[in-house]
Amino acid sequence: MRNGHVPPADQAGLRRANLALVVRTLREHGQQSRAQLSALSGLSKATVSNLVSELESRRLVRAAGLTAGRQGRPGQLVELSPGSVCGIGLEINLEYLRATVLDLAGTVITEQLVPLRVVELGPQRCLDQLAELARSMLATVAAVGAWPAGITVAVPGLVDTQAGVVRFAPNLRWRQIALVDGLAARVDFPLERCAVDNDANLAALAEHTSGAASGTADLLCIVGSSGVGAGLLAAGVPVRGASGFAGEVGHLSLDPLGPSCPCGNRGCWERQIDLGTLLEVMSSPDDPVRDPSLAVSDRLRIIRGRAEAGDRRTLDALQQVGDALGVGLALLINVLNPAAVVLGGYFAELYEWLVEHARIQIASRVLSPEAARAAILPSTLGFTAAIRGGAQHAMRTVMDNPTLAPVVASEPTEAPA
Amino acid sequence: MRNGHVPPADQAGLRRANLALVVRTLREHGQQSRAQLSALSGLSKATVSNLVSELESRRLVRAAGLTAGRQGRPGQLVELSPGSVCGIGLEINLEYLRATVLDLAGTVITEQLVPLRVVELGPQRCLDQLAELARSMLATVAAVGAWPAGITVAVPGLVDTQAGVVRFAPNLRWRQIALVDGLAARVDFPLERCAVDNDANLAALAEHTSGAASGTADLLCIVGSSGVGAGLLAAGVPVRGASGFAGEVGHLSLDPLGPSCPCGNRGCWERQIDLGTLLEVMSSPDDPVRDPSLAVSDRLRIIRGRAEAGDRRTLDALQQVGDALGVGLALLINVLNPAAVVLGGYFAELYEWLVEHARIQIASRVLSPEAARAAILPSTLGFTAAIRGGAQHAMRTVMDNPTLAPVVASEPTEAPA
DNA sequence: TCACTTCGTTGGGTGGTTCATCAAAGTAAG
């Protein structure tokens, strides 16, 4: 379906590709002189100069001093311009809305968290709140004199990224919500620069771009919270599947005799490793750690405290979850052979008590020793991975096609901030 | 590792991309006039004419009469030239070597099967045999006056496609065999036009190009024989994983209490659905169907006969295998969300007795109804899928970069048939 | 026979990259 009709290559596309190449080189290698860029990219010096001057006029890059020492004329360094082109990442979750603004260098311009009972509020009023948050982010971008490349929303559920529709988000109790349309209309932002994606997919993107698995092209990111989701990156490209629902690992049935799950099956992975299960195993029903009014972060602080204190029941529960995590990961590693697995969400918070158990299970279950080399890493971005990935995603459009960024007159900057 | 340094885009690359675009358009839509090609591809008429004339000089396309009826001047049809550019696919398996030559239109120029006890022969002498087979194919290509685009070998095991090395093929008992080097040296064929890949990956490519799931970009191909392998295609691109070992689904552990497997675990999928298991369940040890001297095709004929005759034990065994097949497929569908699953190898031969059981399991285990829409199809290429995929793979290099094909003088053809 | 339609080619124009050359801006040595 929607067969990707590849547009013909023309000179504009050629230019676009090379502009993007320079931006990418700068992203991967940090600030460089034009001569170094020429060597790294394979483009001629003349072309690099030309490209850089266009990127400068679009404020994607800027001058950054001179190269140090050595012989000959010093090079004029160029770097990705901070604070000029920004991406906006939003996240909808059970307990909050979250937002961030990143610039091309990956610097956080601003971050915000709005506690919210999303389920009780319902999709439409939640969208209103989300729009307000987006407007606030746009205002910040405008205040620092930057240009908003796009807005990307992370949602815990099945998303049709092409249509911009949330198909099914069980935890939020959402079905068929036209999120992109709704948001763009409310915020008065160009529709084509708004996007939705699954939170785990975006988390994977963030970990790939600037997180734990920075630069790793084949990546699996497992995010644990009230459910479990996975984001896949193969050769640097997100794997979404035919309808965009790839990575729905929560309901993998790992044990035909395991406990039953609301989804109708038995032994679902999610029922073995999500936060709710950990709580059930490690505590009695009246334990304060299970107080429903507690926020996730507070709950995790308690769990960490008990684990650090060596509480046996807690440690046993963590082992049980770690084992189950490893069993499922072994399966995914066999199928996908990633170079790294990043544990996100609550798994990252409890990484040190989970990973060894998981590793043992993986080692004994993976077919080839080479595949077993997959590194199991904790997310360095924690709960902000999804919004950062969203912001990165929003900027990716511009990095892949720098001509989208507007040309400014001539004056370098005169931001009042 | 081996971070893909993207070469800069230049005019030659632009030309290459548009030549490839014309070839692809022709592949997808069949013979077309220049004007129709222009409309379909988005290129201008002038450019299409120019490109077609270059493709003609490289014998990738040829004139094919005029468009029928309608008003105005009739168009001059162009089609992928049959019998001029060929791909050679080879396959190594337990019981035989297999080879085929395909042309751009997908027509089989020749096919050959050499029975061989690969395990007993050992890798080096097997390579000698393989080289002889390859030389025979090259001779056929030369005899019809065609140009061999490349040779690709399908191997049942873990393959490092970049290095051209078979890392581990348990069934063949091969480890670290430099297959591409060995073959290219023996055959005296350019190294860079030789390749190895996993048989399931190539089968998936074949099913995508011209088989059961023709044109489906997100595809999963499960090949059953003495083991079980999977080939993955995401957005039309093979998913190989970080070290090229993705798709090793045979040893997914689906049941922690299941029967033990030589790999050291329990409940491996392979032990539930491979041909050996089916035989064990459907017959007693002294049953003639289990005669070790029987070829796979003969064995399958017997099984089909019993199933058609309504033999209860056989049908029960097929149900058991079909159920297990469905359980594993549900898992893969949740993770990968393919548009289609193609059953290859022996699954295709027994498709009609397996698929309904599998479908029931899948339907009850897949999370989203949209993902459940994945079509479960029988391979239409059967045991030739891998070699056809190999030949397609060999031609893909040229289709993606038509300038690789040599330019011929002027005379159209003078093949002595 | 004469409009009318559609096809494919031709020539001029635009845009992008490359090569060769050169001035600029440093270091190193006499």
Place this chain on the structure above:
DNA sequence: CTTACTTTGATGAACCACCCAACGAAGTGA
């Protein structure tokens, strides 16, 4: 302090690929 050397980045000519507009070619239908 001057001179030689090295490296950088900019300039202009050349090349190449694509697009547009116009035109002749080759049919259909009245």
